[in-house]
Amino acid sequence: MIILSIVLIRAVVLYIVLAFSLRLMGKRQLGELQPSELVVTILISNIAAIPVEDSSVPMIMGIIPILTLVCIDVIMSGIMLKSTKVRKLMIGSPRIIISEGEILQKEMKRLRYTVDDLTEAMREQQIFDITQVHYAIVETTGKINFLQKKDFQSAEKQDVDAGGSTKNPPSVIIRDGVIDKAQLRLLGLGENWLKKILRENNITEKDVFLLTTESGGKYTIIKKAG
Numbered sequence: 001m002i003i004l005s006i007v008l009i010r011a012v013v014l015y016i017v018l019a020f021s022l023r024l025m026g027k028r029q030l031g032e033l034q035p036s037e038l039v040v041t042i043l044i045s046n047i048a049a050i051p052v053e054d055s056s057v058p059m060i061m062g063i064i065p066i067l068t069l070v071c072i073d074v075i076m077s078g079i080m081l082k083s084t085k086v087r088k089l090m091i092g093s094p095r096i097i098i099s100e101g102e103i104l105q106k107e108m109k110r111l112r113y114t115v116d117d118l119t120e121a122m123r124e125q126q127i128f129d130i131t132q133v134h135y136a137i138v139e140t141t142g143k144i145n146f147l148q149k150k151d152f153q154s155a156e157k158q159d160v161d162a163g164g165s166t167k168n169p170p171s172v173i174i175r176d177g178v179i180d181k182a183q184l185r186l187l188g189l190g191e192n193w194l195k196k197i198l199r200e201n202n203i204t205e206k207d208v209f210l211l212t213t214e215s216g217g218k219y220t221i222i223k224k225a226g
Contacts, residue, residue, distance in 0.1 A: 133146050
């Protein structure tokens with residue numbers, strides 16, 4: 001009876017510590033976690049199980065590693081917020097695998113995505129015909145989001161330009177002062193085009209919080225605050 005009471009008390013204490021830790025980390029649903037966040041979550045769950053299963057292990061031996069991992073995650077989040085290079089290294093960046101109805105096979109191979117992975121993701125979003133897909137992007141969590149062609153969209157979701165065709169969603173060209181040259185090349189817009197846009201707005205890329213653009217060159221700029 002005493003052993004059972006000890007196990008229950010340990011479980012409650014660790015539950016409170018875990019709930020506080022995950023709250024501090026700002027975690028979301030499991031499927032939305034970035035790779036680094038998933039690693040921390042798995043490690044925390046394994047460490048928390050040890051003091052509960054083995055009453056001879058001091059509670060502090062479970063709490064200290066958990067809080068250490070939380071601190072590491074918070075510190076890394078701060079570093080990734082400041083450094084685009086570190087952020088890309090740790091979590092990568094979204095990648096387009098279907099553009100204007102064309103499957104970018106080289107990009108799929110680079111991401112090690114198979115046709116089965118693609119069709120399974122389509123079925124999860126109630127799409128059963130690849131010819132219905134206009135645009136698809138792989139998020140950093142591994143989830144694939146799709147934009148269907150105009151003829152297959154519901155009325156409230158249709159996004160039509162002046163010519164009556166479906167457009168690709170705007171791509172991010174500058175995020176927090178850093179230029180994404182790969183997106184510029186993908187859109188067929190050179191660095192000269194970007195320099196011209198920045199000159200017209202009397203700013204440099206360091207002044208830009210977010211710049212998005214479409215293949216036609218239409219763009220949106222949000223400057224950094226302060």
